[in-house]
Amino acid sequence: MDDEAPIRFSANLMRRNEHYYHASVLGKDYPEETVTALKQIQAAKSKILIGIMLGNDNNYSEAIGVSGSTATTTAFMKACGIKQ
Numbered sequence: 425m426d427d428e429a430p431i432r433f434s435a436n437l438m439r440r441n442e443h444y445y446h447a448s449v450l451g452k453d454y455p456e457e458t459v460t461a462l463k464q465i466q467a468a469k470s471k472i473l474i475g476i477m478l479g480n481d482n483n484y485s486e487a488i489g490v491s492g493s494t495a496t497t498t499a500f501m502k503a504c505g506i507k508q
Contacts, residue, residue, distance in 0.1 A: 425472050425473070431457050432457070435449045435476075437478075447476065459507075462497055462506065463508070468493055469490065471487045471490065472489075473485065473488075
């Protein structure tokens with residue numbers, strides 16, 4: 425997020441339809457990284473960078489805006505009982 429160092433997770437990637445994929449990460453497998461990522465999303469001021477590296481040299485990256493990320497992340501963390 426913004427100028428932070430990348431946070432790496434292993435994830436399962438599933439195709440939802442012809443336009444969308446879904447990546448899922450089990451937070452219990454990455455407790456520190458999950459909290460760090462959530463806090464960085466919560467505090468992001470300009471952009472959130474998402475990157476996916478597939479084992480066959482196919483990579484994807486995207487920069488997304490931060491509009492609404494603070495409120496949404498705060499609500500998510502509160503609902504999950506994650507200290508802020």
